Amino acid sequence: MGLKKGPWTPEEDQLLISYIHQHGHGNWRALPKQAGLLRCGKSCRLRWINYLRPDIKRGNFTVEEEETIYKLHDMLGNRWSAIAAKLPGRTDNEIKNVWHTHLKKRLQKTNQGMNTNTKTRGSKSRPSIKRSDSNSSTVTTQSSSVSACTTSNSSDFSSSILTVGESNNHMEIHMPIKSEEDIDSLEEILPEIDESFWSEAGMEENSPSTTTTTTTMINDQLPVHQYPFDSIESFQQDYSSNFDDGMDFWYDIFIKTGDSIELPPF
DNA sequence: AATAGCATCAACCGCATACAG
DNA sequence: ACTGTATGCGGTTGATGCTAT
Numbered sequence: 001m002g003l004k005k006g007p008w009t010p011e012e013d014q015l016l017i018s019y020i021h022q023h024g025h026g027n028w029r030a031l032p033k034q035a036g037l038l039r040c041g042k043s044c045r046l047r048w049i050n051y052l053r054p055d056i057k058r059g060n061f062t063v064e065e066e067e068t069i070y071k072l073h074d075m076l077g078n079r080w081s082a083i084a085a086k087l088p089g090r091t092d093n094e095i096k097n098v099w100h101t102h103l104k105k106r107l108q109k110t111n112q113g114m115n116t117n118t119k120t121r122g123s124k125s126r127p128s129i130k131r132s133d134s135n136s137s138t139v140t141t142q143s144s145s146v147s148a149c150t151t152s153n154s155s156d157f158s159s160s161i162l163t164v165g166e167s168n169n170h171m172e173i174h175m176p177i178k179s180e181e182d183i184d185s186l187e188e189i190l191p192e193i194d195e196s197f198w199s200e201a202g203m204e205e206n207s208p209s210t211t212t213t214t215t216t217m218i219n220d221q222l223p224v225h226q227y228p229f230d231s232i233e234s235f236q237q238d239y240s241s242n243f244d245d246g247m248d249f250w251y252d253i254f255i256k257t258g259d260s261i262e263l264p265p266f
Numbered sequence: 267a268a269t270a271g272c273a274t275c276a277a278c279c280g281c282a283t284a285c286a287g
Numbered sequence: 288a289c290t291g292t293a294t295g296c297g298g299t300t301g302a303t304g305c306t307a308t
Contacts, residue, residue, distance in 0.1 A: 029293065046277065081296060097275050
């Protein structure tokens with residue numbers, strides 16, 4: 001096609017910058033031709049997003065940024081764009097490179113050290129779900145800091161897919177369950193909880209004095225999960241538009257609590 | 267000084283998804 | 288419902304620089 005590949009020259013950069021400043025980048029495919037560049041639109045887009053954008057932050061990652069990447073990667077896996085969205089000025093490509101060149105290796109070293117010293121953090125346990133009767137199920141955890149659960153048999157949430165509510169400083173999560181298999185998969189969805197769960201990442205100040213996690217199965221249809229969560233209002237404001245995306249939803253819960261979990265989308 | 271091996275990072279590639287017609 | 292196009296994403300590559308020998 002006669003299109004150029006490989007590293008960009010300063011002249012090409014300048015052409016792209018001045019064109020976008022004048023016309024924006026509505027159509028990447030048409031852009032190179034109009035800007036006088038012998039590049040494909042894809043290449044132009046990548047160059048702009050990863051390098052030429054004015055709000056790009058260059059230079060080494062701070063300790064705080066690296067910590068954020070560790071946490072987010074623990075939760076989200078290799079969803080680089082989702083991680084980048086939480087680090088202003090950083091690109092998915094940059095984060096991906098940093099992960100593979102620095103952070104992953106550092107993490108492996110740390111894990112090796114932990115394996116030889118057993119676990120330094122409190123051991124974690126997934127909550128287990130038990131059916132107590134035909135109309136309700138209860139989630140319990142093995143964590144000493146989490147108390148027993150309650151059950152309830154009434155709700156009018158039967159049509160909701162995913163809703164969030166607030167009750168006595170607890171966050172409620174409602175989602176439908178239709179079968180025994182769903183209960184098994186729910187175990188995978190529920191967070192791992194340990195003693196440090198509610199005290200990390202600046203949650204100390206807001207943590208309630210007693211922690212209770214509750215999952216109630218209503219008419220075998222709809223479990224309601226309750227977690228202590230004091231800032232539910234800001235949570236709702238910030239993320240009400242993302243309720244369709246279960247991963248974002250959970251991610252934001254756990255970034256606030258400082259815990260980590262890998263979850264399938266709802 | 268030469269060079270082999272490793273590390274880094276910009277850029278590419280293929281696939282998935284969204285959207286318009 | 289189907290098809291084509293544009294865009295975004297994550298994995299991979301390759302050029303370059305650095306370090307050890």
